Amino acid sequence: MPDADMLLSILASGVRLSAPVLCACLAGLWSERAGIVDIGLEGKLLAAAFAGAAAASLTGSAYAGLFAALGASLALALLQGYAAIQRGGDQIVCGMAVNMIAAGATALAGAAIFGEGGRTPGLEGAARFTPVFAGQDGLAFAALACVGVTSFILFQTRWGLRLRAAGENPQALAAAGISVSRTRYGAVAVCGLLCGLGGADLALSQAAGFLPGMSAGKGFIALAALIFARWQPGAALASCLAFGLLDAAAIRMQGAALPGLGPVPVQAIQALPYILTIILLAGFIGRSAAPAAAGVPYKKE
């Protein structure tokens, strides 16, 4: 039977594992609340992880890594925004393009710079973020703080009101004399920064360096979490924590034997969060209240 210590450690690692998903989920929330569907979260996480690890490895500073991660993700987000907002491109295609650019460019740049098959050298000491409290490092606390900040900005400020209006009925926003594209660019920029935070957490905190493909679907899980959370920041925290805990439990249960069934295959345990994603999506997506104009390019009359 699991004892209290084991539960505590699952809890701590669950929180730790959920941090990048939470960042990506909030990033998606900002973007989609403003009307830009973002399936490029995964690519931005990955690009940020690479930029962060590369910069930290070259400078030896975790903070330099963090800024590089934020910058790389922001640049991709603005590129995606240009295609989706300025050019009125299909948002799914724009997001997919970001994912493909990130997957290819990180592996290529990694191989070219470090010559280790796309990895960055392992990070040590000041090149990594280390736990400051309760087994969590500063990035995890920053991610948690972003939940409250997001909620406050979206629902208590002028910027948030306009941003939500851009996602619900951009024509109404334009008729009120506000620029829809400027509002959407702002949201997309915040989305980029949040993905940058998540990517930095992956490479500089969860792992000690970059591995090709290390985002491993977290950007897509974040999208699923966003849907269960019905685009609400508080609920996004809850659903991301649930994913993190499931992930942590899965790691612990590897090799464990279930009564009557014998040892559970590792693969089955690892697949659990993804299976849950599908079940929850199938059950919830119909009743979700997505921003009404999400995914619709806005064209001036």
Place this chain on the structure above:
Amino acid sequence: MVPALEFIGVTKRFGGVAACNGVSFQAAQGSIHGIIGENGAGKSTLMSILCGARRADAGHIRLDGRAVNFASPRGAIARGIGMVHQHFMLIEAMSVLDNIMLGAEGGPLLAKGRAAARARLAALERDHGPAVDPDAIIADLPVGLRQRVEILKALIRGARILVLDEPTAVLTPNETAELFKLMRRLRDGGACILFITHKLGEALDVCGRVTVMRRGGIVGEFDTAQTSAARLAEAMIGRPVEAAANDRIRAPGAVILRARDVRVSDPSGAARVKGVSLDLREGEILGIAGVSGNGQSELLEALAGMRPIAAGTLAINGAAIDARARNPRAMRALGVMHVPEDRLKHGLVADFPASGSAMLGFHREARYGGALLDRAAIEADCAAKMARWDIRPPAPNLATRGFSGGNQQKLILAREIERDPLILLVGQPTRGVDIGAVEAAHARLLALRAAGKAILLISNELDEILALSDRILVMCGGRITGERSPGGTSARELGLLMAGAADTAA
């Protein structure tokens, strides 16, 4: 006195076509000025220039004698132009208060602005009568209240010139009366109101002066006290209007469709039609009047096979129709054709070429090629319909959405009526279409009746019901609250029945 608003030679071209061509007129403070014209006459373009959404190619606008040229809606709002669009610019998921504040939040944090907006709403409520609950969510409000929110939104920004674009198109008669009351009150308070409409009776009722537009230009300006609906209509379409002559002399024929105690529920299980019985006879138009949302739509869709009937019986020519076997295809096979209320939702596919929309519902027929569609035959069929029904432009390959509302409606009427219906179910045949198309639709329906067909007509336009029907049923709350003959009733009496007043006359 300097006019509050003056258009001087305003011209706007799209490509080579002038949507507005040298438009000049003035409107005074403390007046309601009507602008009438058919779809495409240039009214909306003119208003989009006034509210800063578009810029004029030539000419200018003066407010209180000073020339203005708005680069964006923001500039127009700042100068006191309030625009109430026909399609409301409201965010359905948000509260009334947030909608009113959007774009005029009063600071980066909402808390202070919310308090101020609440106070201003309360003040407006004192001056202009009942306001709306500031915390209500727009999606929960009826259309009339949503429109009030739009007007409040303009007033709270200090609008002195209020533009109402086809405001009554979506309102019930009672809501329209309320709106007119509010408009008169605002006028008496010194506002200048531009009332854009194509309903001539309303323009005569509420406006002092009326400017008539046709093909981008102004064709006349009238004092409502000294003109008539007929003269306005003539100016609007450029020729005398021929109201379809309706001779109701023929005796009604045999009962074609018999409905007894029909009950219909919506998908959530709420009863929408609560026991309706009616007989539809050959050679008659049976009109059903009612405020929208009182079960007429559900009744029509149930009869067309689009909705299940929860209880009750239907018979055509005396033969009962098995409730489980009813679906639109089976009803069509029985000769029940249907012109749905919402043409873009149920009548056409906006992205299909016109030829595709013109065969929907009949696409299995051999003449369209059967399993492998015969494109040439489909296009030829559509081109023939376009010629017979004067559908413009006569282009079977043009996307359905490229046609005006009137021409879309003609496409549906052609499709359904040319199939030689035994029974024609018609919902809102002239909603949002211009006068020419109204004339054509009415003439075709009367001709169909003269050919001995049975027509069930549902319309929110009482004038239409009165003009076409041989008998009128009034629905309220899912029940029939009265039956009248068009000669022996008035719009006022029907309005009372529609509002649920008990039917006292036997």
